[in-house]
Amino acid sequence: MTPWEPRARMRRRSKGAIMKSETLTVRQIFQDRRQYCVPFYQRAYVWTQRNQWTGLWQDIQEKANARVSGMNITPHFLGAVVLEPQVKHGLMGVDTLHIIDGQQRLTTLQYILASLLLALRETGMQAFELSVIACMQNTNEETMRNPQMERFKLWPTFRDRPHFEKSLAIQQLEDFRKEFSAHFTQHGTLRKHYDHPPSLAALWFFTAEFSEWIRSGVDQELSYAEALIMAVLQDLKLVSISLEAEDDAQVIFETLNGRGAELHATDLIRNYIFMRADHDGVDAGALYNSQWLPFESDYWSTKQRRGRINKPRLEWLIHSTLQAEMGSEIDLSRLYNEYRRYAAASPLPKTAGRQLLTLNQYAGHYRDLISMSGLSPVARLGRRIAAYDVTTLHPLTLLISVAEVGDAEKTQMFNDLVSYIVRRAICGLTPKNYNNVFLSALRHLTKSGISSEELRSYLGTLKGDASRWPENSEFRNACICAPLYPGxxxxxxxxxxxxxxxxxxxxxxxxxxxxxxxxxxxxxxxxxxxxxxxxxxxxxxxxxxxxxxxxxxxxxxxxxxxxxxxxxxxxxxxxxxxxxxxxxxxxxxxxxxxxxxxxxxxxxxxxxxxxxxxxxxxxxxxxxxxxxxxxxxxxxxxxxxxxxxxxxxxxxxxxxxxxxxxxx
Structure with missing residues (x-):
């Protein structure tokens, strides 16, 4: 029993939903006239030779060796895939299923089948081609709505589509050197230290391994080729879970997301937002391109360290946004759950469009704050407090920056915050309570209204060394007598x-x-x-x-x-x-x-x-x-x-x- 099965059963019992679950071979998964679609909002393909492909090839090789040796064959389970059948209107087009979970596995299997086809051609074993092609391409293009897309058994997310189509169109191994010439050395070998498209790297790796293994069966290449094909099509199995109309695709996705390459909280949040978009009945594709696509850039995926914690910049943005919007402490380790709580808050759950508008609004101000460039009030504040590393101030700063008040008013509030931070530093007072101070200030402004008068009033009421705002006499004395630097x-x-x-x-x-x-x-x-x-x-x-x-x-x-x-x-x-x-x-x-x-x-x-x-x-x-x-x-x-x-x-x-x- 694989680790996901008990969780899936408990989920079914607790939700009362009925899901169709069956164990299928690779041939059974791909033989019907259907297409498995990776929703555009899911992450790109991330499996690699080091982390997944090498181990998978060893599993395939073990089954192929067993067949050549005449041993009893036991199936090798690759795990589960969760599929959501889509309604088909009319006779035109192929059946479509959305991959809720398992896109890395299914995409890898298509790369394996394409590599197997190339290896058969490399070793002169074309007699078995049709068995492989049947699991890669849909037939009867005359009844397809979009043959260029529907002929593929799997349709990846748009970030993977260009290199996916290009790689699967390759007929001979040597064609890779022409189509991807920049990725090869003058000697025709794949560059070792280069950012290769995943489809190119996968097909090059598996084709080389398959070809070498077939050739190792001297005078028995045909038997070896057949054993390898059967090991892939018959001995590899997956558990296919098909959702019914009443099943919650989001719940299932969350239950099974721990397998394979690690998902970030932002992957789950993205998935949640666009499943909400489907529920809202809006054009999810247009929403993705206009509101989410900027968050896929390297800028937001770059990791930033705060103390001992190193997270993608997008996670820090969402963390600060939730604190500013909710006025409460947010557990970074449970960021996705905290986000769901925010999105589902009463009186009405927030639509996908509203969620994305909020994130984009905060993103612009957050970027100005941490990049410290530009002339906006928040950018100037970022430059002034950079040396003090007070990231606990970010939520309050963002709340002020997105508020509908004039720049002069924002500047005055930021001036007071700088005064508070720097005076305390010069007077030798601890910053350890800043998280509570700034979060309380945020709540105060949310309740009473965002203005410099309210912020100054709040800061003026703080008592005790852990939070007070030093007055002139104390500050002047510190300037005169205190050991400032070094000190x-x-x-x-x-x-x-x-x-x-x-x-x-x-x-x-x-x-x-x-x-x-x-x-x-x-x-x-x-x-x-x-x-x-x-x-x-x-x-x-x-x-x-x-x-x-x-x-x-x-x-x-x-x-x-x-x-x-x-x-x-x-x-x-x-x-x-x-x-x-x-x-x-x-x-x-x-x-x-x-x-x-x-x-x-x-x-x-x-x-x-x-x-x-x-x-x-x-x-x-x-x-x-x-x-x-x-x-x-x-x-x-x-x-x-x-x-x-x-x-x-x-x-x-x-x-x-x-x-x-x-x-x-």
Whole structure:
């Protein structure tokens, strides 16, 4: 008993359906005038020599050897196929059955029969051709509606049709070299490392094996050829399950989908959607071409890793879409079941057209978000949060992005989310609760309406270190005293921070190069050299070598002490001079950094110049002065304090805003 049989019986008993089940040989499967159609929405043929063909050939060879040796023959079962007979109107045309499950097996059997025919011709055993052709081609083309299609016993999905028809039309093995010339070497052998059409690879493999085995029967080639044909047509068997009108084809497909090559959740979802399309009575083919076909591209099948989980990009899209639409946590390991729950949700099940419109709507925004290209609000957000790897934000982001609100409103909401994420990172607060925070925010917006006021109000109510939005005083203190880099921020996050600061500075001086620059090719450097205190005397001429290392580290790793690598200020020049080093060369300064406002900031003034009557430095030691200077560069020049004067700043440095007025 094969593994599928108990499950199938339980399903029949639980559903009360009656299915016609019978065990058939390959000859019985294909001998009648009928065509097995692979529904266009099913996946393409995926079996390979390494994973399936070699093992199947060994099974066939075992049966053929048994026949040559005169041994008792026991059948070899290939598993089950589930078929759904289609209604035939009138006398024209062949009988048609949709393959609900088992298309890989039936397609492979057609490749085996075509290879067997070629092997017979290669070995001069044409006397047996008709027995094989009868299982490959339907007859009486005069009564076919579409002879070009209906003459085939099996009609594959449209992605496989071109190479399927081309390969099965080959009359001699050498014709492959002409029809598929790019796939062969100059010596006429099939290229080893090449993306061959499955039909070409399958027929080339099986024909070579069949021909070699027939020739191994020296002076008995005819007997060997007959044994091989009988092994295929008579000794290979399948269980054919034909559905009745009341049977649920989708349920049967799901029950048996675990065999053969692994199905992704998206394969099941696609199958579910288009079975729904058949139920809705719409043109499923047109719907597929217009709404689903883009999801078959390499872009959506490419795998993306999140932590330890590596899934096709399409699965991540559907996962985020379901969370945005349902406002609940979605179990990725049960994505298909979760999707069915979404599609069948009350008050009325969603039509196939509606499901596909929703997926396509979210797909465009999701692509902008993760590709970080374009000028849409969600694309700009993607660029700004890329360094923080907060994929738990995706569902909320998509909900906002697809909402019918203006771009200015979306931008404001995205600004607040960036402020929330970056402030928490700089203040050393954990991101571990982000999944709950953003999902709760999503539910809040779904219930109350999607607006920047509602989002800001929600973020303002969050309490506790696990979720709160830091206020200005805490944020300012972190900028001044916290060890940012290395420390709370890695290189990517620190570069993102400097990028935002550079953009704000450009806006503040109305630079021709406004907007966020690309600093990805610049390293992060410390304005104050890491070993400055051993070579750089204080203003009074005394040595700084004995200053507390902890204080030095605070200065070096605080935000104001960091800049893109090529920014060389007067303090660095003085440090070089004390070490007897020459000034920086033009090459070292790097032309790209010369245009950065951060570089100008670093080179225009030292700490003494930056202290002013508006921002007096009360500290008495050089260390304290350096600390204040360092912090003022990020806080006073580009930070929250300067907002009182109405200067442009990065949004995540903006004052904490909420529905409730707060004093600091």
């Amino acid at each position: 709370r921020l890695d290189a990517a996050k620190m570069r993102s921070l400097l990028t935002e600061l550079e953009g704000a500075l450009r806006l503040s001086v109305k630079s021709e190069e406004s907007g966020l620059p690309d600093l990805t090719n610049l390293d992060i450097d410390h304005i104050m050299p890491r070993s400055w205190h051993t070579n750089w005397p204080l203003n009074d001429g005394s040595s700084a070598a004995n200053i507390d290392e902890a204080d030095i580290e605070i200065i070096l790793r605080s935000g104001g002490s960091l800049t893109p690598k090529a920014a060389i200020d007067s303090r660095t020049a003085r440090y070089r001079s004390n070490l007897g080093q020459p000034d920086a060369t033009e090459f070292e300064r790097e032309p790209v950094s010369a245009t950065l406002r951060l570089s100008v900031e670093a080179g225009q003034a030292d700490c003494q110049h930056e202290s002013s009557s508006q921002h007096p430095i009360d500290s008495e030691t050089e260390v304290e002065r350096a600390r204040n200077c360092s912090a003022r560069r990020i806080v006073c020049r580009c930070g929250s304090e300067s907002l009182a004067k109405g200067r442009m700043t990065p949004t995540y440095l903006a004052p904490f805003r909420s529905s409730t007025s707060r004093s600091e």
